[in-house]
Amino acid sequence: MGKNPIRTAIAEVFEEMAQAIETGTFGQRIRVGLTILGSEHGPEELVWGAELAQKQNPNIQVVIIGSGVQTNLETVAVLDENEAHAMMDEMLLNHTLDAAVTMHYNFPIGVSTVGRVITPVKGKEMFLATTTGISATERIIAMLKNTVFGIAVAKACEKANPTVGILNIEGARQLERALKKLKTGGYPINFAESARADGGIVMRGNDLLMGIPDIMVNDSLTGNILMKVFSAYSTGGSYEAVGNGYGPGVGEDYDRIICIVSRASGAPVISGAIKFAADCAKGNLMEKVKTEFYAAKKAGWEDLLKSLSCTFSPADQDEESTASPPLKKTVTDSIPGVEVMQLEDAVQVLWKANIYAECGMGCTGPIVMIAPEDKERALELLKEKEYL
Numbered sequence: 001m002g003k004n005p006i007r008t009a010i011a012e013v014f015e016e017m018a019q020a021i022e023t024g025t026f027g028q029r030i031r032v033g034l035t036i037l038g039s040e041h042g043p044e045e046l047v048w049g050a051e052l053a054q055k056q057n058p059n060i061q062v063v064i065i066g067s068g069v070q071t072n073l074e075t076v077a078v079l080d081e082n083e084a085h086a087m088m089d090e091m092l093l094n095h096t097l098d099a100a101v102t103m104h105y106n107f108p109i110g111v112s113t114v115g116r117v118i119t120p121v122k123g124k125e126m127f128l129a130t131t132t133g134i135s136a137t138e139r140i141i142a143m144l145k146n147t148v149f150g151i152a153v154a155k156a157c158e159k160a161n162p163t164v165g166i167l168n169i170e171g172a173r174q175l176e177r178a179l180k181k182l183k184t185g186g187y188p189i190n191f192a193e194s195a196r197a198d199g200g201i202v203m204r205g206n207d208l209l210m211g212i213p214d215i216m217v218n219d220s221l222t223g224n225i226l227m228k229v230f231s232a233y234s235t236g237g238s239y240e241a242v243g244n245g246y247g248p249g250v251g252e253d254y255d256r257i258i259c260i261v262s263r264a265s266g267a268p269v270i271s272g273a274i275k276f277a278a279d280c281a282k283g284n285l286m287e288k289v290k291t292e293f294y295a296a297k298k299a300g301w302e303d304l305l306k307s308l309s310c311t312f313s314p315a316d317q318d319e320e321s322t323a324s325p326p327l328k329k330t331v332t333d334s335i336p337g338v339e340v341m342q343l344e345d346a347v348q349v350l351w352k353a354n355i356y357a358e359c360g361m362g363c364t365g366p367i368v369m370i371a372p373e374d375k376e377r378a379l380e381l382l383k384e385k386e387y388l
Contacts, residue, residue: 029061030278033076033091033100034270035084036066040263041239043069049270056271060278063097082332092256099257099277101245101270106334106367107133109343109359111251112146112220113260114153116244116276117230119211126211127154127162131223131246132260134361137340140308143175143217144182149250150215151189152292156283157276163192165203165213169222172202178304185299220361228262231269240265245273248280252293257281323351331358331369335379337388340366346387350378 034050036043047069050062054073064075065084076091078084085105091097107113112133119126129150136142147164154162164179166172179201183189191201192213203216208226218226224246231240246260259277261270293301338346343359343366350357350368355378360369370378382388 029059030098030281031061031063031096032274032277032281033063033065033088033097033102034274035078035081035088035100035102036064036069037078037084038081038103038263039265041266045267046270047071047073049265049267050274052267052271053274057275057278059282060274062274063091065091065100086332088258089256092258098281099248099259101259101261101273101277103261103263103265104362105249105258105260106360106362106369107249107258108251108369109134109137109361110145111135111249111254112142112149112361113247113249114146114150115223115227115247116153116157116272117227118243119209119230120233121210124211126213127157127215127247128223128226129153129215129217130220130250131227132220132361133249134220134340134366135251137343137359138309139219140171140174140178141305143171143219144178144304144308145252146219147175147179147189147215147217148292148296149289150217152288153248153250153280153285154215155292156285156288157279158283159214161190162214163190163212164215164217165192165194165201165207167208167216167218167222168202168204169218171219174308175217176201178308181304182296182299182301185304187296187299187301228264231262232264235266238264240269243269243272244276245269247276248285250285250289252289254289255286257285323348325351326354326356329356329371329374331356331360331371333370333372333375334360334362334367335370335375335382335388336362336365336367338366338368338382339387342387343368346382346385349381349385349387350374353377353381355381 036046039046054062062073064073067077078087088100112130112135115128115131127150129146135145193199194207195212227246231243235241248257248259257280259273261273347357355374358369360367
């Protein structure tokens, strides 16, 4: 006999009421997936962090993706990291998860992560834009995009008018000029002021420790180092004990919320990362990204990108040298070792040979993303053309 739809609906209502009475939270809970395979501290550490997150945040329902650990949390069994990532992506795309937290995930070029740290002077939260991935292959353009990514994430996390500072690294002054042009064009950006006597929007190390801006803009590699220091300065480095992880991957057209943690992240950081992912889902991060880019484009974004490009020159464009992509494939394997400035050229070489590939950024640097069956031939071609 088939299920009675009315009885099923009533049962679901009573189950939601029971959960609401138990947790004190009414309405749909935010479902956050966590892959648990691959940690340096073992899967038990990650599950502990997941249980902490769900206990402390009754509006969150954590879904464990992995195996080998006993827990009362909802679990989807997988055997290895590749299968875990495939399952995580599938659940995000079919909306059985609202967001996810994982390790060692490869984002395409144009997507990078915005981290959230606790600064030591006053325990203030600060967003680091960005911490993994790469927003663009040219440094200043990448940091310009990082700024917009950081603003979108901060607004998704209920900071309506976040302040922005630029870390005093290579390219900071050039980025400052670009952001001021964007503001003059009409993009609303709220610049922070350094706590040092000479002020300005370029932040010193003191400002970093004090958390002067809500968003600290930097390149991803610098941000990655800062995340590790902020997370593990009290433990000697092998165990990340503080903060919210490396944050969600953000891109202009990126269609899912995936927050990154390190293989060294301990349970407190795992818990914080799950809360961070839920905040981004609740705050509708992807819509916030679209809104920010819409405003930036009205303020002259495209012309600004062209003016910042180191390589743009109409005379240099050769239509015959540009290949159209072959039929799209799922690219689950990767080839590391190509210089970041040559990454797009390397992909063009493969396209001309009718091999589908994409630019990407792994945890250790730039990668060519490739289908497993094409990897051997792609390696031969890239070595022949001296990209490897």
